[in-house]
Structure formats: C-alpha cells, structure tokens
Amino acid sequence: MRDLRVRWALEEAGLPYRVQGVPFKNRGDLHFAHHPFGQVPWLTDGDISIFESGAILLHLGERSQTLIPSDPRGLDWAGLLRRTFALDVFACLRSGGRQRVLAYVKEAGGVRAALEHLGLPTASAHLAPARGPPQSAWC
Numbered sequence: 001m002r003d004l005r006v007r008w009a010l011e012e013a014g015l016p017y018r019v020q021g022v023p024f025k026n027r028g029d030l031h032f033a034h035h036p037f038g039q040v041p042w043l044t045d046g047d048i049s050i051f052e053s054g055a056i057l058l059h060l061g062e063r064s065q066t067l068i069p070s071d072p073r074g075l076d077w078a079g080l081l082r083r084t085f086a087l088d089v090f091a092c093l094r095s096g097g098r099q100r101v102l103a104y105v106k107e108a109g110g111v112r113a114a115l116e117h118l119g120l121p122t123a124s125a126h127l128a129p130a131r132g133p134p135q136s137a138w139c
Helices: 004-013 029-034 053-063 077-085 108-117
Strands: 042-045 048-051
Touching: 004 053, 029 048, 042 053, 048 053, 053 077
Parallel strands: none
Antiparallel strands: 042 048
C-alpha cells in the first residue's frame, strides 16, 4: 500500500511504468542499493533511483504538466502539499477552522521586512547533510 500515491501519480500523469514485487523477507543487496532502509517504494528512472514517496512524487511532478504545471499560477501549492505530504497548510492549529490567503509576498526583501516587523528571525535555517541509518541497522 505504500506505493499507492506513486502509482496514482503515474496514472494521472499518463507516464509508463512497470511494477516489480520484492520479497518481504530476505531482501538482497539490490534492494538496499535502491532503498537504504530496505523499504518500498522506490523509483528507477533511467540511471537514477529515488526512494521515499514524497521525493518520488516531486520527481514525477517535474516530468508531468498534469501533476505540476510549468506556469506557477496554475499550481495549487496548498493542494500539492496536502496530497504529497498529508500537510494541510490551511488548517488552523488553534481552532481547527480553515484559514485563507489574503495576500502573498514573492520578493525576498518583502518577506524579510515582514519577519522583522513581527520580531521573528530572518536568518535562514541551518541545513545539515543527510545521514544514513546507524550501522547496526544494516545487519
């Protein structure tokens, strides 16, 4: 069932694909070469292999105008986040009600000015490199 979102996106985009089953037990080196945690799904597209369904969906979206239009005005970003990551950006965490967009800022200077006005930090978050699972997980 973990591949349902990926299959759905492939069908919606009309992209050709092939499903290959993998054993639940006795996963071999080839499986771990595609997914370092030994899970499913993963997508092989040409010479690249992508794991984690959210990353796969973003990759498919870049290949399909149906999933992610090239004109950003035609893209429902909130809907994309909701469908891809199960994140509803319009859900109010305090009341449980619905929020709506009154305006949006496209220029970085405007974002910085708004954050400063609100007394919020303006520095970018520190991004650390991804790391693999502990060595004991490979045994």
